[in-house]
Amino acid sequence: MVCSLGIEGSANKIGVGIIRDGEVLANVRRTYITPPGEGFLPNTTAKHHREVILTLVEESLKEANIKPADLDVVCYTKGPGMAPPLLVGAIVARTLALLWKKPLMGVNHCIGHIEMGRHITGAQNPIILYVSGGNTQVIAYSNKKYRIFGETIDIAVGNCLDRFARILKLPNDPSPGYNIEQMAKNGSKYIKLPYVVKGMDVSFSGILSHIEELADPTKNPNKRKRTQEAESSETKPADLCFSLQETIFAMLVEITERAMAHCGSNEVLIVGGVGCNERLQKMMEIMCEERGGKLFATDERYCIDNGLMIAHAGAEMFKSGTRMPFEESFVTQRYRTDEVLVTWRDD
Template identity: 60%
Template sequence: MAPLKKRRLALGCEGSANKLGIGVIAHPADGQPGSAAAVVLSNVRDTFNSPPGTGFLPKDTAAHHRAFFVRVALAALRDAGVRDPAAELECVAYTKGPGMGAPLTAVAVAARTLALLWGLPLVGVNHCVGHIEMGRSITGADNPVVLYVSGGNTQVIAYAEQRYRIFGEALDIAVGNCLDRFARTLEISNDPAPGYNIEQLAKRGGRVLLDLPYAVKGMDCSFSGILTSADELAAQMRAGNKTKDGDDITPEDLCFSLQETVFAMLVEITERAMAHVGSTQVLIVGGVGCNERLQEMMAAMAAERGGSIYATDERFCIDNGIMIAHAGLLAYETGFQTPLEDSTCTQRFRTDEVHVKWRD
């Protein structure tokens, strides 16, 4: 008789944007479905960076993921101490969506290949739910209002009746996309990330808060008009023009003003959701969630309400494979699998479409 496993392992593959992430997660085998304390065994990531002033094209990003998938997967297995994936892993999880079509497809095909090679079940994972479950596991947040902020998504979310319900979201571009595109306007480096470099410039600014539109509409936000106004101010800066108060316009003050404005909007709609559901906890997830100023502003709001903030560092905020492995294993433990004929991906996969069967 084969010995009983003391833990369940899953491999997760993420590639919805320019981050290729593969990792291995472990849950205790004797835990109840959905109650497992996750243990990160490996978290390997490789990022496709385009030159300053440019964005990453889907075809180039997909080519990067195809080129690096094998070496990243081997590194993830090696770091996790997995020598026989077919025997040691429970399933292979992959990002089904949302995200960029070509990169999603490249990683989905590779994950399907591994599942077939090792004879393992395949589990398609919602990218947003992966962020939420990883954040909950790492921080220990119980039942928070979630602010999910990334390059492709901006949502305020709360859990109810086995669904993550969206209370508010961006009506046009995501906040991360707004920051990334402004980084291109200023021709800021994309290494390690344009949003990170904007944050560093903003820390050196703060002398002048430039006037930018503030676009909150109920529980939703709009960022395209703010980006247009910031671009116009950048053009005035290049022309040598000053503000209406006679101050010079600097890249540092532009970055500071953009951050302060968009983050204030996010804090406002998050606080409104907290009041609606009666929660005192805020969990920030997604790549923009690494921003220290956003965390600081949200923490001040939560403290005024007698609440607390939960956030993680770049290992777990930025797209990674372990969040896909974790959410995939949670779903697998409740009996969910993705049949091979349904192992597709989609650019549009709403957070509230997922049946969160592992939560009460």
């Protein structure tokens, strides 16, 4: 029996979770919300995390109805992510581990998403689409590692959605991507946008630049005359949101289906914050059903960054015999999914 506490704080969310032998005991979280049209900066995000993290630790222990002595390991997000917020989680985890005399475990953020998704949905060996504000990858497990089959070559899909939300001055509460999704439900006219799939990789920066100019022509006043369709769409943000989602999600479905064909898999698991998007889930579900496969997805409790996923992945690592010396309890902004040796899987 392993009881694990996990701290996640790689971006604008700070969360603490506790899990014991697969049983969810606590999952508390706070989000740093900025004014409409603004993103979140590393230092101010870290300040927010510092102000609330100890309260979250106390809340998690109370919700789980356990004491620090009941824990077997303290886990934290080692990376990838923004350095100042990551450091808040790492320093607090290190301090708690020393105070409570518990082992410490650094966890890869993406691995946390994957293992939490597998645990909650029951997916066995799926093709994984990992989509968030900072990451976009198509992943499959093979020979003790999660292999990356395709990824973004510039910005992540969540970052594309967030930045377009800023152009439209949509609120950041609860998240820019969520508000794009809601506005897209009121759109019906599809406006053709660039579709950029390069083999198994995707690119979103050009699409973002193009749609920004449609939404705000002053971005490039010297651009050649826009098409009549574009001109008529300038006052219809809902159609732009609808078109953006349809285009970029179709790109993701394409590369995911290609990975399924290559691996002979009939399962797809969507993880990461963008994985909460109902339209993405629906498009992926249609593709899976056409192939005789099945889609696995989670809700916002487990899709959005949370401490529970770090606790669960850390517990799996700990049970498999993985140990981390305190002198290695640093953070790294660039920590790739395929760098992690998956010691807890034998399939």
